[in-house]
Structures are given as C-alpha cells and as structure tokens.
Amino acid sequence: MSGNIGQLLHSHLRFYQLLGLHGLPLPGDGWSENWAKWFRLFAGCLMIGFTALTVVCLTSSDVFLYQGDAFGWFNDILKYGFAEIAVFSIYAETIWHPRPLARFWQLYATLAPQPASTLRLQMRQHWRFLVTLYGTLSLEGLLVCSLASMQVMSRHIVLFWSTFQPFVLIVHLRNTQFVLHLELLRQQLLQLEHELALLAEYSTFASDVASFAGFEEYLRRRVRHKQLIYGRIYEMANCFLVAFRYSVLTVLLMIYVRIAVDCYFMYYTLYNKINIIDYYLLLPAVLEIPAFIYVSQSCMQLMPRIAHQLHSIVITSPALSLQIQNFSLQLLHQGVRIDCLGITVLDSYLLTRSVTAICTYMIFTVQLMPKLSGTYW
Amino acid sequence: MSQPTPLVQPLLLQFQQLFFISKIVGVLPQDLDKFRHKNMLEKSRNGMFYMLGVLSVYVVLYNLLIYSFGEEDRTLKASQSTLTFVIGLFLTYIGLIMMATDQLTALFNQGQLGELYERIRVVDERLYREECLLDNSCIAKRIRIMLIMTFIFEISILVATYINLVDYTQWLSLLWIVSAVPTFINTLDKIWFAVSLYALKERFEAINATLEDLVMEHEKYKTWLSGNDATTATVGNRTTDHPPQSSPPPQYDSNLEYLYKELGGIDVGSLRGSGSKNRNKVAPIAHSMNSFGESIPTPYKPQRMNTNPMINMAHESELSNATKVEEKLNNLCQVHDEICEIGKAMNGLWSYPILSLMAYGFLIFTAQLYFLYCATQFQSIPSLFRSAKNPFITVIVLVYTSGKCIYLIYLSWKTSLASKRTGISLHKCGVVADDNLLYEIVNHLSLKLLNHSVDFSACGFFTLDMETLYGVSGGITSYLIILIQFNLAAQQAKDAIQSFNSFNDTAGFVGAATEMDNESSTLYDMVTTTMMSPTY
Numbered sequence: 001m002s003g004n005i006g007q008l009l010h011s012h013l014r015f016y017q018l019l020g021l022h023g024l025p026l027p028g029d030g031w032s033e034n035w036a037k038w039f040r041l042f043a044g045c046l047m048i049g050f051t052a053l054t055v056v057c058l059t060s061s062d063v064f065l066y067q068g069d070a071f072g073w074f075n076d077i078l079k080y081g082f083a084e085i086a087v088f089s090i091y092a093e094t095i096w097h098p099r100p101l102a103r104f105w106q107l108y109a110t111l112a113p114q115p116a117s118t119l120r121l122q123m124r125q126h127w128r129f130l131v132t133l134y135g136t137l138s139l140e141g142l143l144v145c146s147l148a149s150m151q152v153m154s155r156h157i158v159l160f161w162s163t164f165q166p167f168v169l170i171v172h173l174r175n176t177q178f179v180l181h182l183e184l185l186r187q188q189l190l191q192l193e194h195e196l197a198l199l200a201e202y203s204t205f206a207s208d209v210a211s212f213a214g215f216e217e218y219l220r221r222r223v224r225h226k227q228l229i230y231g232r233i234y235e236m237a238n239c240f241l242v243a244f245r246y247s248v249l250t251v252l253l254m255i256y257v258r259i260a261v262d263c264y265f266m267y268y269t270l271y272n273k274i275n276i277i278d279y280y281l282l283l284p285a286v287l288e289i290p291a292f293i294y295v296s297q298s299c300m301q302l303m304p305r306i307a308h309q310l311h312s313i314v315i316t317s318p319a320l321s322l323q324i325q326n327f328s329l330q331l332l333h334q335g336v337r338i339d340c341l342g343i344t345v346l347d348s349y350l351l352t353r354s355v356t357a358i359c360t361y362m363i364f365t366v367q368l369m370p371k372l373s374g375t376y377w
Numbered sequence: 378m379s380q381p382t383p384l385v386q387p388l389l390l391q392f393q394q395l396f397f398i399s400k401i402v403g404v405l406p407q408d409l410d411k412f413r414h415k416n417m418l419e420k421s422r423n424g425m426f427y428m429l430g431v432l433s434v435y436v437v438l439y440n441l442l443i444y445s446f447g448e449e450d451r452t453l454k455a456s457q458s459t460l461t462f463v464i465g466l467f468l469t470y471i472g473l474i475m476m477a478t479d480q481l482t483a484l485f486n487q488g489q490l491g492e493l494y495e496r497i498r499v500v501d502e503r504l505y506r507e508e509c510l511l512d513n514s515c516i517a518k519r520i521r522i523m524l525i526m527t528f529i530f531e532i533s534i535l536v537a538t539y540i541n542l543v544d545y546t547q548w549l550s551l552l553w554i555v556s557a558v559p560t561f562i563n564t565l566d567k568i569w570f571a572v573s574l575y576a577l578k579e580r581f582e583a584i585n586a587t588l589e590d591l592v593m594e595h596e597k598y599k600t601w602l603s604g605n606d607a608t609t610a611t612v613g614n615r616t617t618d619h620p621p622q623s624s625p626p627p628q629y630d631s632n633l634e635y636l637y638k639e640l641g642g643i644d645v646g647s648l649r650g651s652g653s654k655n656r657n658k659v660a661p662i663a664h665s666m667n668s669f670g671e672s673i674p675t676p677y678k679p680q681r682m683n684t685n686p687m688i689n690m691a692h693e694s695e696l697s698n699a700t701k702v703e704e705k706l707n708n709l710c711q712v713h714d715e716i717c718e719i720g721k722a723m724n725g726l727w728s729y730p731i732l733s734l735m736a737y738g739f740l741i742f743t744a745q746l747y748f749l750y751c752a753t754q755f756q757s758i759p760s761l762f763r764s765a766k767n768p769f770i771t772v773i774v775l776v777y778t779s780g781k782c783i784y785l786i787y788l789s790w791k792t793s794l795a796s797k798r799t800g801i802s803l804h805k806c807g808v809v810a811d812d813n814l815l816y817e818i819v820n821h822l823s824l825k826l827l828n829h830s831v832d833f834s835a836c837g838f839f840t841l842d843m844e845t846l847y848g849v850s851g852g853i854t855s856y857l858i859i860l861i862q863f864n865l866a867a868q869q870a871k872d873a874i875q876s877f878n879s880f881n882d883t884a885g886f887v888g889a890a891t892e893m894d895n896e897s898s899t900l901y902d903m904v905t906t907t908m909m910s911p912t913y
Contacts, residue, residue, distance in 0.1 A: 231804075234801075329804065329824065330801075332827060333797070333800035333804060333823065334800075334804070343844060361855075361858070364862065368858075
C-alpha cells in the first residue's frame, strides 16, 4: 500500500528523502517527533559533510583547484563557492522549512485524491518528470564513465571531479525535484482548464438546444466550485515558491556560474591545446536550466488559457455573469507567477537573457585570456 | 471623539531613541521638545539652523580629510594607473553628495514628514474601529536592532581600518573618523524610511488578516451549520464537514495524518472546510429562486434563521450578513487606499535620498571590488579607499553597503506584495460567502484595488523591487570585468615601457645616460604635475 499519492511518486519521493532533499515522511511511515529529529540530524550531517568538503578543497595545498593561472584558479573557487551555497541552502530548507512543503502535498492530496490506478498510467501521467530525471541522470553517468575511460588522469582531474561531482549531483537532483513539483502544479492547472472547457462547451450546447430548470444556477455553482479549486491551486504554487524560496535561486545561480566558467575553460583548453576533455561534463548542466524553465513556463502559459475558457462560457443569467466576472477578477489578482525570490520570472525570456549574458562574458574572458597567460608580447 | 483619549498609540512613540540620535547628529530638524511631549514632528527654525551648521561642519571636515590624506595620493600619482586615479577622484565626493542629499531633503520635507505620521495615526484609528488591531511594539525592537547593527558595522569598519591601514602616529590621522560620518548619517535616515515602510506593510497585513479571519469564521459557521443540517451530534468533529457525496474517501484522512502533524499549528478543521465540499448546501436554495439581484439579502437572512431556529451566537459569521459586511469591506478598502496613498507620499519624500543611495551602492560596490583587485596586484589605490587593501574589511564594507540597499529593495517589494494580497483575500471572502450582493461588492472593490496598487520607485528611474537586483548585479559584474581588463592592459603597457627604458639605459652611454636620465625624470615630474594639478 503506497498511500494516496501513487506508487511512482511514492518511490521517487523516497529517493529524494534518502538524499535529504525531501524533508517529510511519506504516507504509511507514521509521523513522530523522533522521526523528524532523526531526519533533521541526517540532513544536518549531510550539510556539514558538504561544507567540510568545500573547506578542505578551498584550503588544502593539494591540487584541488586549477593551478595554471590565477584567473583559472579564481574560477574554480567560484565554482566551489556557488556549489556550496546551493547545497547549503537546499539542506537548510529541508531542515528548517518543512511546513510549506507539507502544505503543498496536503493540497495536492485534496486536489488529486486518487492516483492513477496502474503503474503504466502513472508513468504516462508523469512522463515529463521521468524523462527529465532519468535523462539527465543517465547522461551524467555516461559522461562520467566516458571521461574515466578516455581521459589520461592527472591528480588535479581526479581530485577535482571526485569532490565536485557530488555537489553537481545534489544540485541537479534538486532541479529535477523542482520539475516534479511544477509538473504536478501544471497537471492541476491543465485539468482545471480542461474542466472549464467542458463547462463552456456544455453551456453552448444547453443554451440553444436543451436546458432545464435551474440550469443557470447549476452552471453558476460549477463555476464557483472551479473558483475554489483555483484558489487552492494558487496556494499550491505559493507553497512551492515559499518551500523552495532560496534553493531555486541558488541552484540556478550555481548552474549558471558553472556554465559560464566551464565555457571559458573549454575555450582555454582548446586554445592552449591542453589534453583535457572534462568540459563535456557541462552538457547535463546545460540541459537542466531549460528543463526547469520549460515546465514553469508551461505552467504560466496555462493562465491565459484558463481565462479564455472561462469567458467562453455562454452567459444566460446575471448571477452567472457576476460569478464569471468575479472569477475573472480573481485570476487577474492571483495569477500564477513562478519566480525566484521575485528577482526574475522563470520563463523563456530568462533563458534568452542568460544565453546573452554568457556569450558576453565569454567575449570578455576570451579577450582576457592572452593577457593572463602571458603570451601577448 | 479621539482627541481627549486617543484610541491608539501613535506610531511615533516607538521612534523615541531614533529621533533623539537623529536630532543630535543632524539628520532631522524637527523640534525635540514637542516630540517628547506630544509625539509629533513639528517644524523648528532652530533645528534648521542647527542642521545647516552641522552640515557645513561635516563638509569642511570632510574636505580637510580629503586634503590631508590626498598628500599620499600626490606622491603615488606617478605610479598609479590613470584609470584608478580617475575612478578615485570621481568617487571621492559621492559619500558627501549622498549625505548632503539626505540632509537637505530632510530640511525641505520637515513639515510634510509630520503630516505623514499624522495620517498614519488616523489610519490606525480607523483600523481600530474596524477591530483590526496592530501591535507597534515590535517596531521599537526593530529600530533598536537596526541601530545596533549600524553601530557594529560602522565601528568595526572604522576601527579595523584605523588600526590596520592608517598611520596613527600623526594626530591628523584622527580625521579618519570623519570618513564614517556620511554613511552613518545616511543609514540613520534610511532607518526612518525602512521602519515607516515596515509599519505600512504591517497595516496592509492587518487588513489581509482581518479579511482572512472573516473567511475562517464563515467556514466554521458553515461547518457548524451543515453539522446541524445533517443532525449529527458531533458538531466539532472535523469529518462532519464532508457532504455525503464529497470526493475524498474516508481512508484519506488517516493517510494524510502525517502531513497534518507536520503542519502542527494550523487548525485542521478550518483547513478542511476551505472548499473540499463540492457545493454549498445552503446557498443554492436562496439563489435559485431569484437571480435578478439586489433584493437578495432580505430573504437571505430570515432564511438562515429559519434553518437554525436554535442558533446560539457562538457561531456567527459576519459574511452571512451582506449589508453589514458591505460597510466593513468598503471601509477596509478605503483604509487600504489611504495606506497606498501614504506609501506613495512616503516614497515621494525619500525619492532623492533613495536614488542617491542606490547610485552610491552601485558605484561603491564596483569600486571597492576593483580596488580590492588592484590591491591584490600590489598597485596603489586612492587613500580614501584604503579599506580595500584588506579583504576582510572589504567584505564588511560590501555587506554593509549592499545590505542597506537590498533591505530597502526587499522591504519595498514585500510591502507592494502585501498591498496586492488584499485583493486575493477579498476574493476569498466573496467566494466563501457565495452571495450575489456580496459578489457585486467584491467585484467593485476588486477593480478598485487593481487600479490602486502601490509600487515604490527611485524618482521613477527604476522600481524598487527584486527585479532591479538582477539588473544591478549584472551591471556590477560586467563593469568589473571591463575595469579589470583596462587595468591589465594599462599594466602591461607600463611594463613594456619600463622594459623598453631599461633596455635603452643599458645600451646607452653610461656617463651621459645618468645625466640625461636625471634631466628627463625631472622633466617627467614637471609634466605630470602640471597635467594632473588642474584636475585635482
């Protein structure tokens, strides 16, 4: 018995829980003060472990960091620094902010009380999440293996990747966790849109062919019901934003910094004909941001659709009109907007901007390169 | 009615310490006695003269500081890169400009500031009449924390720099203390803004909380009502609010138990009521009869009474009485409007100081990082920015400066969000009550709220919300990289010239070369001093 969220979600949440990313007990676990205490201790140990790893890497005299020039060395420090901030914020949220997440799952359970009956149906329901998770994970594994087999290992490469890869893994898994939550949100919004479309169709049909006494009232009650559902979906979106308030920002920032820095290194190694091919490991990181942004964008794109469907309901009575106006105003007031700490909306425009920014910085740093390596004169 | 015995404590009561300090260091000109006795900010001519005097003393001292520490700069001029020199020159006065903006704006606004707090007091009274209670005591605590933080930052920067980086054998080095004055005065002024903004945010939140309470109360009322309808004995039991056809199966409760426990503080009963029902059981009867409008509340009330003949007043909801609640909602929205207006007025009063603070923050952040880079490359930097020589002091300076800017931006954003949340709470009221008259009121007020939101901006140049941070941080990184590139290029050119010169020296005739070199160096000195002195 896997509770009421379905086998598939249950097993994946358990996976996140074991890595300390999901700070709630699963259905059937039973909740107790002790459980919460032990879980916090576990997540705290992971957090301390990662922090200690960063400190060791940054202060050790061994070749954890790039030694070729000062700029490369500084870039490696940046990578470790942002990775540490990201991992710290992730575990801090698990330890100290479990409540918004609990509310999220509670709302999800009320909105979707019955999971799809078979595993196959569940897989079809959550395929976007599964593709994101397993796609990036397997790509990551493949690349690490190929690096291990093809690259002539130097001490720096072994030390760097063996310490940096765990950070990358945690951060990327957190990103897929965002994708999971937003995907659930998107499903709810899609269903609401679908129901409203049905309602609109029905009202068109009833207005010119068949109607029954009290039909307007029935329609009005349905609209109100949808309004209540929308209120809860909105709260779910809000809970998502509060639960992952800082980690959305830090995870994106870490991936972004890593891409910017590794693009530089890629050019640098090609330019100086150094025989290191570890820049291929950048590929999963490049895929993570679009995966996240795509889901959040598709959530937000459903908002105008919902409003459209709402207004295509054929109005037959003033009371219904009033109700629809009310819903429409509600949509205006509480639009689902997914952003990280209000700093930027997570839509495709952000993708454009970050690509532009990375290109600009690449040009800057490429210009800087000959001056740093001392071959300019 | 409120004159003899004030209904509410004035907000300014919490500002006692802050006002006292501000008055002494010359941030605000208002009258100290009046403030102490009546908690009012009133214009004061003496205060104005005192403030102008203080301002001119600061300006004189600051110039003296620049002059006396500029001595070092002059000797270093030749070795410095021109870029560093120009940036230093450009940023020398920005702290002073910021301070002067703050003080002069405070002088010009001295009458309006008092009016602003008077308006807030009136708002408080109106909120009090709507049974919307506010707790101002945390504001005094906030002020104290901010003051302590300011002192800690200022003093740690000052002392650390003085001990590590200033030659304190000379008595003139004591002038270094003046370097902390502009930022200190600026921070005090911004504490006024921040705390007042926080107070506005609290008022918005109080309105939202009142509306949410109405919703909660009504849900409890409906739960109780449906419990009565179904004639179940256990009214308080949370399973009773499910109509028989409700979708969640009964086992769902035990499955979600773990989440309820995690959510501990939240009232389970109220959460369940928030719409798990598919339809309202009472309202349809009231509405299906008459869908044309305005006369609904009249049959509505007796209908309620009929279904519950033995109603006891323990469970009463204001939302079930549309005419009564109309007045309340109207009043709350009017107060909301008034708070928005106060917010706009407040933003207007502080618009120039905030603009200058943001400009200062941006420039100083970039410059400090750039000078830190210069210091790590063992280049000399302008003497006023000597704190950049030490990475730890730099970190403190950066945290202090950016903390000030980001906190203001964050608070403005939060206030704006809180004001927008009122619309959401209002709609909750409407949907939960499910009453035609109430829908009309809510739609009307909701449009009003949509058209009347408060957004903070710095003189209209940019809005004070978190999106600005994105642009600013991008700008700082880009400029920093460009500056470092220029610096590298200049450094390499200088190295090249030096190696060229040394090559000439060794190749030339030794006797003549020494003479020539002396001459050329004096010539070089003369040229640089004549070139540089007009700009200085």
